[in-house]
Amino acid sequence: MIVITGGSGQLGSRIVDRLLERVPAAEVGVSVREPGRAAGLAARGVRVRRGDFADPGSLAEAFEGAVQVLVVSTDETGEAAVAHHVSAIEAAREAGVKRVLYTSHQGAAADSLFAPMVDHAATERRLEGAPFTALRNGFYASTVPLLLGGALETGELAAPADGPVSWTAHADLAEAAAVILAEEGRFDGPTPPLTAPVALDLEDVAALLTEVAGRPVRRVVVADDEWVAGLAGHGVPAARAELLLGMFRAARRGEFATTGSALETLLGRPATPLRAVLAEALRR
Numbered sequence: 001m002i003v004i005t006g007g008s009g010q011l012g013s014r015i016v017d018r019l020l021e022r023v024p025a026a027e028v029g030v031s032v033r034e035p036g037r038a039a040g041l042a043a044r045g046v047r048v049r050r051g052d053f054a055d056p057g058s059l060a061e062a063f064e065g066a067v068q069v070l071v072v073s074t075d076e077t078g079e080a081a082v083a084h085h086v087s088a089i090e091a092a093r094e095a096g097v098k099r100v101l102y103t104s105h106q107g108a109a110a111d112s113l114f115a116p117m118v119d120h121a122a123t124e125r126r127l128e129g130a131p132f133t134a135l136r137n138g139f140y141a142s143t144v145p146l147l148l149g150g151a152l153e154t155g156e157l158a159a160p161a162d163g164p165v166s167w168t169a170h171a172d173l174a175e176a177a178a179v180i181l182a183e184e185g186r187f188d189g190p191t192p193p194l195t196a197p198v199a200l201d202l203e204d205v206a207a208l209l210t211e212v213a214g215r216p217v218r219r220v221v222v223a224d225d226e227w228v229a230g231l232a233g234h235g236v237p238a239a240r241a242e243l244l245l246g247m248f249r250a251a252r253r254g255e256f257a258t259t260g261s262a263l264e265t266l267l268g269r270p271a272t273p274l275r276a277v278l279a280e281a282l283r284r
Contacts (some may be wrong), residue, residue: 001029001065001066002023002027002029002070003029003062003063003070003092004072004181005051005071005088006031006032006072007038007041007046007048008038008041009072013041015178015181016046021178025045025046029048030046030047030048031059031063031069033050033052034050035048049064051063056087056090060094062091063091063092063097066092068098068100068101069099070102070181071088071101073119077119081116081119085123089127100130101132101134101177101180102123102124102127102133102134102135103173104134104135104136104190105138106136106137106139106193106194106195106258107255108120108124108134108136108190114243115246131185133180134189134191136193137168138167138173139166141170142170144167145281147205148209151217152215152217155218156217156218157209157218157220158220159220159227160221161221161248161252162248162251163255164199164254165201165256165257166193166198166259167274172196172271175267180266193260194260194263195258195259195260195263196259196263196273197259197264199256199258201251205219205274209278211275212278224245224248224249227245228241231244
């Protein structure tokens with residue numbers, strides 16, 4: 001059996017959907033904090049069990065009989081994130097799984113300027129010692145619409161100085177994860193970068209937005225402290241604002257510029273371009 005944590009979440013649910021195209025539902029299970037949210041999966045024959053990273057005892061039952069467990073990383077940061085990931089990894093190994101997989105990031109590094117990358121690196125270190133696969137996913141392209149602010153109204157995409165990022169669609173990463181799970185043992189250890197084939201900065205994003213929206217949008221660089229102050233003015237806690245600023249600092253150091261062909265090879269097709277992600281976001 002293949003068990004996926006966070007099976008009702010944004011990435012986990014998509015992975016399950018694509019996995020069900022490749023393996024029988026009876027061979028798929030999900031570990032979710034609220035089983036009621038996965039009722040649709042249960043109706044399709046997927047095994048649904050409660051599993052909470054903060055409650056290690058619940059994970060033993062959630063992972064029972066699993067051959068592979070995919071630990072989908074949490075939205076937390078810092079020690080809490082790593083502790084929860086490690087809790088899931090240890091529970092999976094105690095349950096006797098042959099391989100633990102983890103949704104990491106292509107920018108995972110202990111010295112990253114963006115805190116979540118440090119967490120990913122710490123989690124990867126705890127995976128060592130037994131068969132594992134760390135999915136080195138590209139930066140989620142769904143982040144870009146969140147960075148636009150009032151760009152369509154003002155005609156200005158205002159943000160701190162940045163750098164190229166290999167923006168990658170959730171749908172593509174979900175399909176790649178399903179392929180890797182279905183073809184057990186395809187990668188041992190960290191995968192090659194699973195990214196879109198190009199890296200784009202916000203200057204490029206402004207140009208794409210101009211094309212997609214049919215109105216001019218220009219890139220405006222805002223000083224770091226000014227941007228943080230603007231977030232604070234909108235009620236964003238100072239610690240959160242500094243964490244978000246770290247994304248820009250890391251990008252301009254080139255931490256997210258890596259690209260590769262591994263994702264498209266797994267998919268057997270071109271990766272979804274950022275232009276398509278933006279167009280879909282604007283239709284909503």
